[in-house]
Amino acid sequence: MSVKVDQIVRSERKTIEIQVSIEGHIIVRAPLNETMKEIDQYIESKKFWLLRTQQITKARYLNDLHKKYEDGERFLYLGKERPLKIINNSVNEVPLFYRDGSFCLSSSYLKFANKIFIDWYKDKAKEYVSDVAERYSKLYDIPFDKVSITNAFSQWASCSGNGCLNFSWRVILVPKEVISYLVVHELAHILLRDHSQDYWIKVEQMMPDYLKYENWLKNNDHICSMFKNEIGSYVAKSKGSPNTSSDEKSEQFEFEI
Numbered sequence: 001m002s003v004k005v006d007q008i009v010r011s012e013r014k015t016i017e018i019q020v021s022i023e024g025h026i027i028v029r030a031p032l033n034e035t036m037k038e039i040d041q042y043i044e045s046k047k048f049w050l051l052r053t054q055q056i057t058k059a060r061y062l063n064d065l066h067k068k069y070e071d072g073e074r075f076l077y078l079g080k081e082r083p084l085k086i087i088n089n090s091v092n093e094v095p096l097f098y099r100d101g102s103f104c105l106s107s108s109y110l111k112f113a114n115k116i117f118i119d120w121y122k123d124k125a126k127e128y129v130s131d132v133a134e135r136y137s138k139l140y141d142i143p144f145d146k147v148s149i150t151n152a153f154s155q156w157a158s159c160s161g162n163g164c165l166n167f168s169w170r171v172i173l174v175p176k177e178v179i180s181y182l183v184v185h186e187l188a189h190i191l192l193r194d195h196s197q198d199y200w201i202k203v204e205q206m207m208p209d210y211l212k213y214e215n216w217l218k219n220n221d222h223i224c225s226m227f228k229n230e231i232g233s234y235v236a237k238s239k240g241s242p243n244t245s246s247d248e249k250s251e252q253f254e255f256e257i
């Protein structure tokens, strides 16, 4: 089976990078002077990883596209997939609540299920992340301005220059330990605004097993774009190149993860 490349983007970069987009498209980023032969060889060397990743990504994408909001369907919350129960109650009652490991959605609100779910996740993200940030802030004496919950789908979190910690609401989908790591990562950026060796030493002091969570995020970055159904410009990074390239760096936030 051969790899079908959907797009080759050339720029003033030094290395080749292959990305599988959220829809399962393969995008190759290459230096201006790289020959097609060299690019083909590189693709061939990554062939099995690429085909496997493409298959998984497509399946996830289609699954996310077709959220049906029906009984038994599963939704992520704090790292686990929890079943949905559709319940019959009056329109005056709470549209969505979480109880005993299940989501309960009122049948009267089915038409708005997507928005209701996202609003619920945002509320929980604000509450949960704020608590964790307060805890680590006190523990390590690193004051911050506030926690903001964003709609970001291409980065988990960032730290603005004014000490504001920003988190995508989708962080509420990942395990608690991983959320703690994201908080530690951003708090450490208040002290050191780069990814220098000193920065990682600080992170390690605050969370000695942080690499475990860093890897978890790299292997699960599709979660960062869940509930984003329109075809967008987001691209999932290949495992070999976790960091954002300088030519594609987000302009909105300087210190992203």
Ligand SMILES: [Zn+2]
Pocket: 185, 189, 194, 195, 255, 256, 257
């Ligand atoms: Zn960072």
